[in-house]
Amino acid sequence: MAPAIEESAQMVENAAALVLNLGTISSRQLDSMLKAGKRANELQIPIVLDPVGVGASKYRGEAAQKILSELKIAIIKGNKAEISFLAGKSAEVLGVESIGEYTEINTTATELAQKLEAVVVVSSEVDLICDSSQIKEIKRGNPLMGEVVGTGCMLASSLGVFAAAAEAEAEALNLSLFEAVQTAVYYYSLAGEKAAKKAKTPAKFKLEFMDQIYLYK
Ligand SMILES: Nc1ncnc2c1ncn2[C@@H]1O[C@H](COP(=O)(O)OP(=O)(O)OP(=O)(O)O)[C@@H](O)[C@H]1O
Numbered sequence: 001m002a003p004a005i006e007e008s009a010q011m012v013e014n015a016a017a018l019v020l021n022l023g024t025i026s027s028r029q030l031d032s033m034l035k036a037g038k039r040a041n042e043l044q045i046p047i048v049l050d051p052v053g054v055g056a057s058k059y060r061g062e063a064a065q066k067i068l069s070e071l072k073i074a075i076i077k078g079n080k081a082e083i084s085f086l087a088g089k090s091a092e093v094l095g096v097e098s099i100g101e102y103t104e105i106n107t108t109a110t111e112l113a114q115k116l117e118a119v120v121v122v123s124s125e126v127d128l129i130c131d132s133s134q135i136k137e138i139k140r141g142n143p144l145m146g147e148v149v150g151t152g153c154m155l156a157s158s159l160g161v162f163a164a165a166a167e168a169e170a171e172a173l174n175l176s177l178f179e180a181v182q183t184a185v186y187y188y189s190l191a192g193e194k195a196a197k198k199a200k201t202p203a204k205f206k207l208e209f210m211d212q213i214y215l216y217k
């Protein structure tokens with residue numbers, strides 16, 4: 001998202017999806033996100049929320065709650081700790097990483113999807129996608145994806161692309177948002193698998209992974 005509050009709403013007018021990422025949140029940026037998000041809601045442009053590091057500090061929790069109470073979010077993507085925290089369950093977040101055990105994550109994610117009427121994606125070695133009535137697991141990808149910081153953020157942006165495409169090509173594709181998200185997660189993981197065949201260490205993997213995403217063009 002364009003961070004300047006002076007232009008965030010106007011930028012949305014030329015966008016097909018809005019991705020809100022809490023990674024480097026500040027109070028000014030939060031106001032800018034709310035402004036952009038309200039315009040996106042008015043224009044019925046899908047919003048993806050990536051609640052990066054929510055639960056790691058009081059402020060991140062408050063920022064996420066403000067976004068969720070003022071905006072209609074189409075897709076929320078987080079790791080197990082971030083999704084658990086938003087669902088009101090106990091969560092251990094270290095910086096932006098999920099630590100701890102989450103044995104009830106399927107139920108937790110479904111509860112959040114029901115409460116917010118959104119598609120919820122939980123990223124990990126097994127990705128979960130759910131809405132209020134269905135849940136899907138995708139066991140693809142490669143552990144190197146978890147070693148590179150930012151693959152979660154890039155997944156959120158990819159979800160924005162697929163949500164926009166599903167809406168823009170609604171007649172031709174006839175994809176529900178749930179199906180569009182499932183497709184995005186699947187192809188994203190597949191790019192990770194292809195990259196891992198060529199690169200075996202994180203820095204090289206990062207470059208190769210980006211190239212594999214590019215090759216979908
Ligand atoms: N062990 C693994 N095996 C397969 N895929 C994985 C593994 N760990 C992570 N991934 C994939 O990496 C991507 C990012 O997931 P992750 O849970 O690491 O997100 P994150 O912690 O929010 O990332 P970041 O904060 O680094 O942006 C997802 O597409 C997920 O499927």
Ligand SMILES: Cc1ncsc1CCO
Nearest residue numbers: 023024052096150152153
């Ligand atoms: C966007 C971003 N900012 C700090 S860490 C990060 C990626 C973690 O998901």
